[in-house]
Amino acid sequence: MPQQPIRGKRMRGVCGFFAFSDEGEGELMQPLFSGDKRTETLRVMADEIFDLLVIGGGITGAGIALDAQSRGLRTALVEMQDFAAGASSRSTKLVHGGLRYLKQLEVKMVAEVGKERAIVYENGPHVTTPEWMLLPFYKGGTFGKWSTSLGLRAYDFLAGVKRSERRKILSAEATLGKEPLLKRDGLNGGGYYVEYRTDDARLTIEVMKKAVEYGARAVNYAKVEELVYDGGRLAGVVVVDRLAKESYTIRALKIVNAAGPWVDALREKDRSKQGKTLHLTKGVHLVFDQKRFPLKQAIYFDTPDKRMVFAIPREGKAYVGTTDTNYRGDIAHPRMTLADRTYLLRAVNDMFPDLKLTEADVESSWTGLRPLIHQEGKDPSEISRKDEIFISASGLISMAGGKLTGYRKMAETVVNLVADMLVAEGHAPIAPSSTKHMPLSGGDVGGSAQLAPFVKTKTSIGRQRGIPQQEAEALVRRYGSNIDSVYGLVEKCLSAAGKYGIPVHVMASLVYSVEQEMTVKPVDFFIRRTGALFFNIAWVRQWKGPVTAYLADRYGWSQDQCVRFAAELESELQFALEPVEGE
Ligand SMILES: Cc1cc2nc3c(=O)[nH]c(=O)nc-3n(C[C@H](O)[C@H](O)[C@H](O)COP(=O)(O)OP(=O)(O)OC[C@H]3O[C@@H](n4cnc5c(N)ncnc54)[C@H](O)[C@@H]3O)c2cc1C
16 A cells, blocks of 8 residues: 655645645645655665665656555665656657567567556556557558558457457558548558557656655656675665755665666676677657648558658647667767658658658657667667666666566566565565556546546536636646646645746646656756647747746756756757757
8 A cells, every 4th residue: 555645744835835844743745756855855765775776767767666665665766867857758659569579570578568558558547548550551561461460460469459449451441531641652451450659758757656655765866876885785876966966875775777778887887787788779759730740540651761650649749750770879868860850751751742741840859769688780670679687796686678668567577586586685575566456646537447537527627726628638637636636736826826927727737746746947847747848849938937937936046057957948949849960
């Protein structure tokens, strides 16, 4: 069971929302995952010896923290940027089995990951949406009619797809009926099957929040700079708070390196980078407005160079991706190049020839790095997406490879290993994983089948509180069963909304993200908490000033911090639109 909300003394925060205090008995408090509590949490972390310390707050680390803490292991997690700021906010945002990997005979991986789709959906229906995918087949294309039919049938079987969501094979005419923008030349028909669309960063945040609800400690902008050893065994880490510039030593019996693209950097610190190593490949997505690219239907299609990419409608936009190229640059800041943009524009114009999209139509973009495990002689798109665990002589447990979709199972596997090690060293027996049927934070809507009525009821409550219909529905979909906490802030935020000149529902969402989701900087809110920099860039431009001013006042930033954090958002806005030179 999640730990009881902490009791303590009321402290009035900005907008009258209640912050935390450990002093004495008092009101029911919210769980500790507030931007205001970072320093306090780090101090507490430095005082305790944890069973498990997780390095990295992407989906892999968040999943491990939830699995471990919910099994009773005292767990801490540190993230050097914001949660999900690595690969986990920059994926294609699909919870999918990876149909194309069947062609590479990755049957076991497709079966495992495919089965996870339904579990992720059931536990987080507010962050996961079934999306019928159309795979058109053309003369000479990657998938022909028979291979599509066979591949999809195998996919249905391996992934245990429910009857209503099993594949259909469509005629050319029916395929065009689903998506009239498709190229007609050489079209033989289409495969029609279900995948799931998600918001990768919000999925990560909801998993993280659930772990914290169970009692895990987690802090962002806290970088592991050094590893600490006792007689050659890894015993802890030195973490630097990148905001306050203070350092802390955090000790744990076991340490998992879930640093995604940085896994090898930590293995190097541990002097254990040998054998298999990471292979980073870069993936870019472009975003278009539906007015310019009125995509009706998600499509998985061939590129002229025989790769496959997605075009996916979402929130009035259509996004297209991804590229897949070897990467050796700055890991923290992969950028879209001119060549990436040209490649994707060419691919989309080839499949949707009437559109004639140009660079001027690109509204936003994002670029991510896949932390894959190197396989000699393979092209980026051919490298396996399988996950693997490496254990060093000092005891550092590194988890690499894998997919967003498989995070829960990956977490279970690594925590099973940790549990076995702890028990062998004298720890009391540890419960098995219970995440398979555990709703994520916000996922308590009564199961996926109840999501639609839940959204309807809660949207009308939002309207009664004066929030416009469309905005209320978007908030319910974003926060799921946490919506009452956001609504609870609306009245309390009225005066702050007036002061900063921001609509009250935007203010409530911002305050919620600070007090319940550890938003610290403007980029956290506009990229990882709302996804707006990708899917509603005009909204970011509209509210960036007041949001930054609010955060500056709330956290008491220095002039230098104000300038730096505002500039960081400007830089992200710029790079979402402007490619850099290069391949
Ligand atoms: C373009 C692209 C498309 C993709 N599409 C899909 C898809 O549609 N579906 C799917 O299932 N998967 C997809 N993936 C794969 C998926 O995104 C990744 O497998 C997953 O996000 C990896 O998560 P992670 O937590 O391991 O890594 P990350 O999300 O990168 O997290 C690692 C974290 O560790 C932190 N860290 C590193 N070093 C330190 C340190 N010293 N101290 C503290 N913290 C540290 C980093 O800041 C980072 O946030 C895609 C990936 C890419 C790049």
